[in-house]
Amino acid sequence: MITQALKHGLTFAVIMGFLVGCSSSSTKEDPNAGSTGTYSSSDSSSTASEVQLETVVYFDFDQSTLKPESRALLLAHADRLKGTNTRVRLEGHADERGSREYNMALGERRANAVRDFLVVQGVSASNLETISYGEERPIATGSNEASWSLNRRVEIKY
Amino acid sequence: MRAFLLLVLLFMGSVAQAQLTIQISRGADNPTRIAVSPMGTQGGLRLTEDISQIISDDLEFTGQFAAIPRRDMLSFPQTDAEVHFRDWNAIKAEYLLIGTVEQRNGIYYVSYQLFDVVGQRKPLPRITEQGGEHELRDIAHRIANRVYENITGIPGIFTTKIIYVEASKRGTRDHYRLMLADFDGARPVMLRESSEPLLSPVWSPDGRRVAYVSFETTRPAIYIQELATGRREQITNFRGLNGAPAWSPDGRKLAMTLSKDGNPEIYVMDLVTRQLTRMTNHFMIDHEPSWSMDGNSIFFTSDRGGRPQIYKVNVATLQVERVTFDGEYNARGRVSPDGNSLVTVHRNGGNYMIAVLDLKTGRTRPLTEADLDESPSIAPNGAMLMYATRSGGKGILGAVSLDARTRVSLPSKLGDVREPAWSPFFK
Numbered sequence: 363m364i365t366q367a368l369k370h371g372l373t374f375a376v377i378m379g380f381l382v383g384c385s386s387s388s389t390k391e392d393p394n395a396g397s398t399g400t401y402s403s404s405d406s407s408s409t410a411s412e413v414q415l416e417t418v419v420y421f422d423f424d425q426s427t428l429k430p431e432s433r434a435l436l437l438a439h440a441d442r443l444k445g446t447n448t449r450v451r452l453e454g455h456a457d458e459r460g461s462r463e464y465n466m467a468l469g470e471r472r473a474n475a476v477r478d479f480l481v482v483q484g485v486s487a488s489n490l491e492t493i494s495y496g497e498e499r500p501i502a503t504g505s506n507e508a509s510w511s512l513n514r515r516v517e518i519k520y
Numbered sequence: 521m522r523a524f525l526l527l528v529l530l531f532m533g534s535v536a537q538a539q540l541t542i543q544i545s546r547g548a549d550n551p552t553r554i555a556v557s558p559m560g561t562q563g564g565l566r567l568t569e570d571i572s573q574i575i576s577d578d579l580e581f582t583g584q585f586a587a588i589p590r591r592d593m594l595s596f597p598q599t600d601a602e603v604h605f606r607d608w609n610a611i612k613a614e615y616l617l618i619g620t621v622e623q624r625n626g627i628y629y630v631s632y633q634l635f636d637v638v639g640q641r642k643p644l645p646r647i648t649e650q651g652g653e654h655e656l657r658d659i660a661h662r663i664a665n666r667v668y669e670n671i672t673g674i675p676g677i678f679t680t681k682i683i684y685v686e687a688s689k690r691g692t693r694d695h696y697r698l699m700l701a702d703f704d705g706a707r708p709v710m711l712r713e714s715s716e717p718l719l720s721p722v723w724s725p726d727g728r729r730v731a732y733v734s735f736e737t738t739r740p741a742i743y744i745q746e747l748a749t750g751r752r753e754q755i756t757n758f759r760g761l762n763g764a765p766a767w768s769p770d771g772r773k774l775a776m777t778l779s780k781d782g783n784p785e786i787y788v789m790d791l792v793t794r795q796l797t798r799m800t801n802h803f804m805i806d807h808e809p810s811w812s813m814d815g816n817s818i819f820f821t822s823d824r825g826g827r828p829q830i831y832k833v834n835v836a837t838l839q840v841e842r843v844t845f846d847g848e849y850n851a852r853g854r855v856s857p858d859g860n861s862l863v864t865v866h867r868n869g870g871n872y873m874i875a876v877l878d879l880k881t882g883r884t885r886p887l888t889e890a891d892l893d894e895s896p897s898i899a900p901n902g903a904m905l906m907y908a909t910r911s912g913g914k915g916i917l918g919a920v921s922l923d924a925r926t927r928v929s930l931p932s933k934l935g936d937v938r939e940p941a942w943s944p945f946f947k
Contacts, residue, residue, distance in 0.1 A: 458892060459872055459892060460828070460849060460851060460865060460867070460872055460894065461808065461821070461828075461851035461852040461865045461894050461895070462719065462720075462894055462895060462908075462938070462939065463719070463720055463763055463764045463777075463807060463808050463851075463852060464805070464807055464808060464821055464828060464851045464852065464865075466740075466761060466763050466807075467761060467763075467777070467779075467784045467805040467807045468805075470760065470761055470779060470784070471783075471805065474783075492760070493738075493739060493740075494740075494761065495717065495735075496719075498694075498717040498719070498735075499694070499717075503913075504913075505891075505892060505910060505913070
């Protein structure tokens with residue numbers, strides 16, 4: 363059991379290494395100050411095996427297809443969730459451009475894309491809830507591509 | 521005479537408390553010049569509102585009128601006998617409005633007379649409006665309605681209201697407020713507040729209720745709230761999207777978007793039986809329903825063609841037809857009261873703007889030119905629409921005439937203001 367856990371921890375560590383090194387810190391505060399805008403789940407139930415995973419994946423403008431660079435992170439989440447009863451909320455978001463209501467549907471489509479990926483990886487669909495906030499909860503408030511790219515996202519909430 | 525006026529000019533005005541202030545950024549090319557002479561009072565009567573100023577502001581809001589400043593007026597007549605057309609001709613006034621205010625037993629009587637200076641005639645009989653002290657602003661708006669309709673032939677919108685959403689931060693928490701105000705932003709009243717998103721307010725056709733989406737349960741749900749009593753009811757509680765409520769013209773049904781069956785589709789709920797009828801069936805997004813004026817079809821946004829465009833579905837046959845073809849993005853359509861035009865959030869290679877499509881000719885014209893314009897809501901007289909835009913990093917409301925000639929902005933003193941919903945006429 364312990365070795366198993368260690369092995370998992372190692373896997374996560376390796377995957378984390380892949381993740382562009384942008385996962386240095388939890389930057390929940392001041393999302394406008396040129397930060398990466400990513401932050402980790404504040405869930406404190408980590409055991410020795412659990413490395414803090416990034417919990418945000420980003421999308422291109424008007425797109426809901428997963429970017430290649432998101433796959434490793436989602437695989438890590440799938441590994442963590444598979445065979446457990448952990449309930450996760452997938453919160454989809456859009457940038458501010460275009461119709462506010464239509465952006466609700468875009469956010470949902472993004473959350474569904476993450477859900478579908480996790481389900482294909484073996485995570486139980488009944489443990490995944492998707493919700494869209496559209497453009498209501500921006501991480502960055504500027505009206506420019508730097509902000510918009512941070513706001514087009516799905517947050518994985520444990 | 522002038523000394524007399526000083527009393528009249530003493531006013532407080534609830535404008536001071538308004539959240540939204542009006543700035544007219546562009547008016548029509550040849551606005552009608554009207555002089556609204558200060559209302560006369562007797563016996564030291566002090567008014568809490570400057571009725572003449574409110575009437576002038578109302579008329580100027582439309583862009584169709586230019587109110588002549590008081591300092592340019594040669595006299596301030598109160599009775600017909602005091603009106604000398606040459607004085608008003610000299611300052612190029614086309615119309616003149618005079619009036620007096622009396623107060624008896626707590627009731628205010630505002631009597632007014634409109635003059636056509638060019639035609640040297642009285643196009644309306646002398647009319648007296650009455651009401652309590654707190655109704656002086658309403659009286660002013662009613663007078664403006666009468667004057668506007670007499671001169672333009674179009675009903676005035678000065679007694680209509682708007683509902684909008686205001687979002688701000690309280691510490692780190694979001695704070696959403698659903699607000700009701702006069703059409704010009706005056707006298708705001710809070711209808712609902714929440715730390716979770718509030719959005720998509722729409723008026724019932726009778727002007728008595730509002731439907732909106734609230735995330736207060738941490739999931740979106742549609743609510744209907746009675747304006748007079750505050751009584752509210754949760755209408756939907758489905759998995760996924762519960763959004764974009766839209767009342768049928770007869771007020772009996774509510775169209776909405778639900779994604780309970782996997783992806784967003786348009787549904788219609790009978791508000792009496794609560795029965796749902798599915799209107800669309802497509803694996804792409806169908807969203808933002810809006811009824812045609814005859815209630816026979818529903819316009820909606822769909823990206824079934826690759827990008828968001830407006831389609832319409834026949835409520836009886838469920839036949840779907842594409843409506844917009846100009847531009848790479850058309851969303852959140854709203855039909856004008858005469859049924860001839862459709863306004864959308866439109867993009868054609870550049871900014872998101874409000875555009876109007878002539879449903880007869882198929883021609884699309886932009887109405888705004890800023891970026892990030894959205895949520896158009898047409899006034900019940902079809903002459904203007906209100907929309908949400910951004911200015912100085914803040915969400916503000918704007919209004920534009922459907923001929924694009926007049927543009928008004930209503931900056932907010934508080935947080936971000938968005939999603940205006942223009943009321944129907946109140947019966």
